[in-house]
Every structure is written in structure tokens, then in C-alpha cells.
Amino acid sequence: MGERKMSRFDSLDLESNKLKSDNGHSIKDASWAMILTLAFQSIGVVFGDLGTSPLYVYSSTFPNGAKHKDDIIGVLSLIYYTITLMPVIKYVFIVLRANDNGNGGTFALYSLLCRNVKIGLIPNQEKEDKEVGQYQIHTTKTGRSGCSLKVQNTLENSVFAKYTLLFATILAVSLVIGDGVLTPCISVLSAAGGIKGASDKFTDDMVVWISVAILIFLFLMQSFGTDKVGYSFAPILCIWFICNAIIGIFNFCKHDWGVIKAVNPWHIVEYFQRNGKDGWVSLGGMVLCITGTEALFADVGHFSVKSIQVSMSAVVYPAVILQYSGQAAYLSKHPEDVATAFYKAIPDPVYWPMFVIAVLAAIIASQAMISGTFSIIHQSLALGCFPRVKVVHTSSKYEGQVYIPELNYLLMFACVCVTLGFGTSTHIGNAYGIAVVFAETLTSFFMVLVMLLIWKTHILLVLLYICCIMSVELIYLSAVLYKFPSGGYLPIAFACVLMAIMFTWNYAYRKTYYYELHNKVSSDKVCEIVDQSNLCRIPGMAIFYSELVHGIPPIFEYYVGNIRALHSVLVFTSIKSLPISKVPAEERFLFRRVHPKELVFRCVVRYGYTDVPDRQDGFEAVLIEELKQFVLGNRRVKVEPVEESNDRICEDDDDNIGNREVGIIDEASRLGVVHMIGESQVIAGKESGIIKKVVINYGYSFLKRNVRKSDEVFGIPRTRFLKVGMTYEL
Structure with missing residues (x-):
């Protein structure tokens, strides 16, 4: 499994290098036709x-x-x-x-x-x-x-x-x-x-x-x-x-x-x-x-x-x-x-x-x-x-x-x-x-x-x-x-x-990211939450969006603690922009199974500079299809955590179980897919100084209210969008 994962990463490495040479950036053997074309264009823009x-x-x-x-x-x-x-x-x-x-x-x-x-x-x-x-x-x-x-x-x-x-x-x-x-x-x-x-x-x-x-x-x-x-x-x-x-x-x-x-x-x-x-x-x-x-x-x-x-x-x-x-x-x-x-x-x-x-x-x-x-x-x-x-x-x-x-x-x-x-x-x-x-x-x-x-x-x-x-x-x-x-x-x-503006945004952005990173929910904890007997499981699929590429954001535990209900299929999704021109379609989705029995998954979606994210309906359909291939064993790419973790990875090769789970995923997607985004409200801690309170409580809050919202960035359809709010005390 590990060797297979590395070979797929290597294939991305080679493909991205090939594509970078195709577009002429930073490659010594770029054709002179391309160089002269860009030189002509640059006269009209740069000089x-x-x-x-x-x-x-x-x-x-x-x-x-x-x-x-x-x-x-x-x-x-x-x-x-x-x-x-x-x-x-x-x-x-x-x-x-x-x-x-x-x-x-x-x-x-x-x-x-x-x-x-x-x-x-x-x-x-x-x-x-x-x-x-x-x-x-x-x-x-x-x-x-x-x-x-x-x-x-x-x-x-x-x-x-x-x-x-x-x-x-x-x-x-x-x-x-x-x-x-x-x-x-x-x-x-x-x-x-x-x-x-x-x-x-x-x-x-x-x-x-x-x-x-x-x-x-x-x-x-x-x-x-x-x-x-x-x-x-x-x-x-x-x-x-x-x-x-x-x-x-x-x-x-x-x-x-x-x-x-x-x-x-x-x-x-x-x-x-x-x-x-x-x-x-x-x-x-x-x-x-x-x-x-x-x-x-x-x-x-x-x-x-x-x-x-x-x-x-x-x-x-x-x-x-x-x-x-x-x-x-x-x-x-x-x-x-x-x-x-x-x-x-x-x-x-x-x-x-x-x-x-x-x-x-x-x-x-x-x-x-x-x-x-x-x-x-x-x-x-x-x-x-x-x-x-x-x-x-x-x-x-x-x-x-x-x-x-x-x-x-x-x-x-x-x-x-x-x-x-x-x-x-x-x-x-x-x-x-x-x-x-x-x-x-x-x-x-x-x-x-x-x-x-x-x-x-x-x-x-x-x-x-x-x-x-x-x-x-x-x-x-x-x-x-x-x-x-x-x-x-x-x-x-x-x-x-x-x-x-830039310092205020960057300061609060870093504080929020590290707060989620240090308070992330482990995979073991997710399994405990899903296994609770008093938790209602409702039909359908839920896609949780997060900036973390490892671990589950703390807002998930907050959501379950208040709603006491989860969909039958859960996919925790992070969208990552890479500094390469294109990510091949077969390398775009990286999956890991979080729960050994339940349909709970971790997914990282990677885009290059020139990749244009599909409209949400297209993105949703591709994600579901890639998830089914992963369950069947055709896309068994796992996201290994950098540090040691107790994350559980299921390697069940039983075709009957795989087909049954694919059927559940199909039924869940037919019943409806809900897109959930954590919209954290950040405030300065009680012990914070006056400058930190002004920057976070007023400056960052004002900027966040007046910029594009997460659902606009991701292009999520409003009819199937759920925003989960939580307050982070930084």
C-alpha cells in the first residue's frame, strides 16, 4: 500500500514537471517559438x-x-x-x-x-x-x-x-x-x-x-x-x-x-x-x-x-x-x-x-x-x-x-x-x-x-x-x-x-489555523462519536469542508454535540491549491477511510494553477464517483499523516462488502447531498492585550463580514448548503 502511494505521488511529480515545461515557465529547453511569442506579448504588458x-x-x-x-x-x-x-x-x-x-x-x-x-x-x-x-x-x-x-x-x-x-x-x-x-x-x-x-x-x-x-x-x-x-x-x-x-x-x-x-x-x-x-x-x-x-x-x-x-x-x-x-x-x-x-x-x-x-x-x-x-x-x-x-x-x-x-x-x-x-x-x-x-x-x-x-x-x-x-x-x-x-x-x-488590512487578515488567519490544528479531532475520537448509541443516523451524504489536510476540525465535534444527528455517509473534504500548472484528474482526489466499518472518509482535493474547479454539481458528481472507486479498491490512495497517529485504514478486499457500500453511497447521493462549512467566529481571549482585541474583534471581524464567503469561493449551491458556526477564543 505504501509503495503504491509513493508511486502515485511520483507520477504527479513527473506529470507536473512535464506540464511546467509545456507552458514555458522556468524551463531551459522551452522552444524559441514559445519564448518569442511571450516576448512579443510582454512588450504590450510589461514595458x-x-x-x-x-x-x-x-x-x-x-x-x-x-x-x-x-x-x-x-x-x-x-x-x-x-x-x-x-x-x-x-x-x-x-x-x-x-x-x-x-x-x-x-x-x-x-x-x-x-x-x-x-x-x-x-x-x-x-x-x-x-x-x-x-x-x-x-x-x-x-x-x-x-x-x-x-x-x-x-x-x-x-x-x-x-x-x-x-x-x-x-x-x-x-x-x-x-x-x-x-x-x-x-x-x-x-x-x-x-x-x-x-x-x-x-x-x-x-x-x-x-x-x-x-x-x-x-x-x-x-x-x-x-x-x-x-x-x-x-x-x-x-x-x-x-x-x-x-x-x-x-x-x-x-x-x-x-x-x-x-x-x-x-x-x-x-x-x-x-x-x-x-x-x-x-x-x-x-x-x-x-x-x-x-x-x-x-x-x-x-x-x-x-x-x-x-x-x-x-x-x-x-x-x-x-x-x-x-x-x-x-x-x-x-x-x-x-x-x-x-x-x-x-x-x-x-x-x-x-x-x-x-x-x-x-x-x-x-x-x-x-x-x-x-x-x-x-x-x-x-x-x-x-x-x-x-x-x-x-x-x-x-x-x-x-x-x-x-x-x-x-x-x-x-x-x-x-x-x-x-x-x-x-x-x-x-x-x-x-x-x-x-x-x-x-x-x-x-x-x-x-x-x-x-x-x-x-x-x-x-x-x-x-x-x-x-x-x-x-x-x-x-x-x-x-x-x-x-x-x-x-x-x-x-x-x-x-x-x-493584510496584517490583520494574516494574523487572524494564522491564529485560526493553528487553533484548529492544535484542537483537531483525532480519527479515534471521530469513531467514538459515530459509534454513540444515542446518535441519530439520517439517510443522505454530508460533505464537511475544512482547511486542515490532516485531522478533523473541532467544529465537527461541536456540531454533533448540538445536533445529535449524522448522515449515513460522511466525507471530510479539504481543497488544496498547488504551485503547479495542472493536477491530472486521476491524482486530484486523495481518500482515506476514517472509520473501519462506517462510511466516514477523509478527502483532499488538489488543483493546479490552470485547473478550473468544476461547478459544484460537477465537482460533487466527480467526488462521489471517485469515492466509489476508492471503496471498490480502484482508487486506494491514502493520505498518510506526517506524525504518528492512530488513524484507522480499512483494506477490506471483499467484493460483496464493497458493492454493498457503493450501493449505500449511491442511495445516499440520490436522497441528497448536504454541503457543510464551518464558519468560525474568532474573538480575542480574555487575557489578551488591547491591540490584539482591536485587531481580532474589530478589524478581522469587519473584513470577514465584507469579503467573499466560503460558499461563494467553493461555488456551493445555496439550496444544499449548511453553515455551522462556532466561536474560537484565540
């Missing part, structure tokens, strides 16, 4: 924000105009090396390698660290969950030494360090989502502002309302999915990058090809020598040239590492460098036009075509952060760090492409409010940089841990990364924090609200 930054970087860097021609050269040199260091070297060729099963973002880095080092505070890292999940983990086998070992021991032995890492993760995620609110606003406002160059009749208020209409249209398109949106937007972005490159070359040749000397980094030193504090403050506007790079990492789950590397190296990087160079060449002759440098540098014959393309590109620029936000929230749901929301998988080919309706409309509302409130891209720019640089600095912090603890990078290379990349980010961070009173408080305030 819009980075590609439209030339619309507003120079105006944000020189809000009061450029004082000296050499200042333009110094800023161009800063742009050259900032783009090369951050998006290209750091993200495209270093950070993207730290993806977790094809997923990117700060949560992916945190999950990757938790799987290799014992620092996790999330329930799905428990041994029981890993045993049933059979995660595709590539942990480091060899030992650590020196600095790496010291860091590991410090993190594993410090509760404070564990909470600090979780805090940093949630902070970074909240900042990225805050960035997702500001990105559409500044991109669309900057592009729409070009219409004022056509006629004095167009006022700032008209530009604002045009931008609001464009933003609403953009968010309404999200329901079509990243796949369709990417194919629709990619040709437009390709045209945008080609036009930017051509116009950049035109201005470079026509006005001042001497700006090429900006490749000499000494001009950066001279820029700061001339401008002192003003030069340092200007970094707050200059940093906008790397907006969207954190989304680039978060969006890797929608595509693949190689595809993003190809599109960045071959298309995006050359185009933006040429555009910034062309603008600098134009400004060297016309420094008074710095506020509208992008549109002023466009030749008159192609002004209107470029305006149309710029507006379309600005719409698309918002897609990177929106898609990245969806991916981040999807990961946070799996880690129990976000309230329940509906997640729609929009592609049958690419596992990471998801759409979250509630979040989409929340972002739309926030973007409209920010656009109406700030009114101009310059004002939004003051708020924009903090979220970008703060999130990127936190990513570097996690990358240092990944290098030390997982990749085992030589300490000198780690120090080189800190000196060349992380130190630059800290300098930029100090500059953007200077803009805090001028609007920089907005993303921080937004991040604080999100952090409060």
Missing part, C-alpha cells in the same frame, strides 16, 4: 510604463527649467547608468532568476526563502501541507558555511527577524500596489497633455476629464485577460518603441550629436558639483526613468524569464536610450522647452500621429502595474495574507495570467480619484517616486538574502551588488523622501492602509 517614462522625466527633473547646458548632459549620463544598472542588470539579469516556480514579486522572494530556510510564519509551509501538496521545491542540498550560516542561524532562531521579514514583504507589496494606482494616472495625464499643443481651447480641466475617460476604458478591458490584452497592445507598443528610436536618432543628428559624451560618468560628478543640494533633489524626478521595473518582476508569472530578457535587450533598452538622447540633444538647443520636451522634440509632420501613439502607449503603460498587482494579490491569497477575493484564470496556456474583479474596480476608483485630485503629471510625480524606489530597495534587501542563503554567492559578489546597486537605490530613496510633504505621503498612506 509600457518603462517605455513611456520619456514623456515626463525631463520635466520632473527640471521643474524650474534647466540652468546650464552641461546640466542636461549630466542628467542624461545619470539616466544612462540608472537604466543600465536597475532595469537591465539588476532586474532582467539578476532578480528574475530568483522567481519562485515561475512567479515573481516580493511574495515570491519571501516564499522562496521560506522554502529553503525555516523563517516562515504562514500555515501552508507546515509539514502536513507540504506532504499532501508535493510541492515542486528545489531546495539547496549542500551545507552552508561562514557568513551564510551565521545569517541563516540568526533568522531561524529569532522570532523578531521572522516578523521583520514578513513586515518587509507586506510593505513592499503594498508599495507596489500603491505604485499601481499612480502609474496609470501619471502616464495618461502626461500623454493627454499633448493635446494642449494643438489649440489654446484645450484647458487643464479638459485634459483631466479626457484622462479619466481613458482610465475607465482601460480598467474595463482587464476582464479580457492578459493574453488578449497583450496581443492587442503589443503591436502598438512596438510601433511606439520604433518611433521613439527613430525620432531620437533624428533629434540626435539634427540638434547636437555631442550629447553622446554623456556616456562618460564623470559628467555625473560635475553635475552634483555644480548643483549641490538642488542636484540631489532633482534625483526625485530623475528616478521616474525606471518606473515599472518592479512590475517587470511581478509580471514574470504572466510570461517567462527568457522572454522578458529578449524583449528588454532587443527592443526596449535601445529605444528608450535613443529617445532620452534625442530629447537631450533638442534641449541643448532649446532649454526653455524642458517642461514639454517630449512633444516639442517631435517633428511637425508627425506630431499628430505621435500624439495618438503616445496616448495609446500611455494607456498600455498602465497595464504593467495592473497585471503585476493581480499577480501579487494572487500570491498573497495563497499565503493567507489577503482577504478572499475572486481570482479568474484568463488563459489556458499560461498559468500566471489572472484577473481579480474586485481589485480591478478598486484600482479604477483610486486612479480616478488621484487624477481628479492632483490634476497634473508634475504633481503626481512628487508622489510617484517614493513607492517605486522604496519597493526596489526592499527587493534588493531580499535579493541579498537569496544570494547568501540559496544561491550561495561569494561574499565579494554580494558586497559588489550592495555597493553598485543597493547603495544607488538608497541615494535615490533619500532624494524622493524629500518630496514627502509635496505629495509623497499619498503612496505611503495607501501602503499603510493595505498593510493594516
